[in-house]
Amino acid sequence: MPKKPITFVLNGAERAAFADPGQNLLDFLRRGVGDLTPKYGCGQGGCGACTVLLDGEPVLACLTLAEAVEGRRVDTVAGLGGPAPHPLQEAFMAHFAAQCGYCTPGMLMSAKALLDRNPRPTREEVIEAISGNLCRCTGYEPIIAAILSAAASGARP
Amino acid sequence: MITAVETYRSAEEAARALGGGGAIYLAGGTLVMAEVNANRTPPRLVRTVDPGLRQIVASSETIRLGAGVTMAQILASRDCAVLHDVARQIGGPQVRSMATVGGNLFARHPYGDLAVALLALGARVALAGQTSLRSLADLLRDRERPALVTQIEVPRPRGDRAFGFVKIARIHPRGASLLSIAAFLPREGSRMRGVRIAYGGMADRPIQAAAVERALEGAVLDEGTIARAVAVAAQGLEPPTDSLASAWYRREVVGVHLRRLLERLSRP
């Protein structure tokens, strides 16, 4: 089957890789590009572990056609922070918002999408922002607290 | 197994490519891609990058939504204020930035919340390659025949109390509807004329509640009218039994939620 070359911007750098027909963005990022930060939980939209930003909007990579990102901007946890962790990552550590950590990349990207748009969200807005992300470990409270505290600290590189 | 993804410049070309069969149209992909991931689709995926499908064009009388407009786009558009309460209740943020209006018209039970609202509002759809508009009610009756929807034309209701929507779900803020109700209650003076009540979850697709519409049509929305409407809330309906609720439960509670919605819309 003919593979399709895809050129896109991943975490600020131009990338090119081949996608199989019908391949989803999650599989493409993980196997084609080698970015293992977005996670596979369900492959049907239910868990949010695969959340990435597409042109700044949160999307489910498992339900996005890889070819659809041609020429567009994709951001994953691999691009968060620099030499030091991103304030959201710091806050997740400080608030013990990751236990097994499997939901964390998706949670971080949903949180980033929120704070990019709305730097001072209310608790309700935080809950709404992560409502598409399942966590089996934390009971959500530490995650909500972490996002609110990252917002309150105001630092967002 | 997908063997080819075909991307067309125009909706008309995409529609022609679908006509041949062995293909499925991909819009936002929130439903189709799950099928692709599970290897349950025909071999060809057809999509279009037609910019017309992503446009919202509003006039004083109508809102014209391109079929590829997403829930997030609706929420970001002040022209679409009447649909905000509905779009906000569809999925989580990720689903809303992907899910399209066109896809919602074809979503299977328990999905299709926006379709329920659009049915009550009397929306009409444009199909690729056809000049006349078709009523959404008509399209929903027969969703099997492949036809590519390009635009959805929504008449604007007049006044805050002319339209209301409720979604009943077990999980908040992001569960699937076990049922939903949309009410369009235009008034002529104090009487309602041209009433449409639509249900989701009360059949295998969004449907109109004919008995409730008859009870409301021409009447003043007062306590007595509401009681008469509620009495026939489930009349003639055979709702499904599924993991969200039983048919019995749906029939029991639909009147309760209809009453609350009508009471809300009766208050000045």
Ligand SMILES: Cc1cc2nc3c(=O)[nH]c(=O)nc-3n(C[C@H](O)[C@H](O)[C@H](O)COP(=O)(O)OP(=O)(O)OC[C@H]3O[C@@H](n4cnc5c(N)ncnc54)[C@H](O)[C@@H]3O)c2cc1C
């Ligand atoms: C986690 C999750 C939560 C969800 N929650 C909700 C919810 O709360 N409420 C709700 O209503 N839905 C919900 N959905 C279902 C779905 O996201 C929406 O119904 C959405 O609007 C479907 O649109 P789409 O663009 O993603 O469709 P796609 O998956 O691209 O397509 C769906 C179907 O419609 C057909 N189609 C799409 N566009 C057209 C067109 N223009 N003309 C003809 N056929 C077309 C496709 O061929 C396919 O058969 C949810 C889905 C997920 C995964």
Ligand code: FES
């Ligand atoms: S893997 Fe994408 S939502 Fe679960």
Ligand code: FES
């Ligand atoms: S930390 Fe384990 S799923 Fe969230």
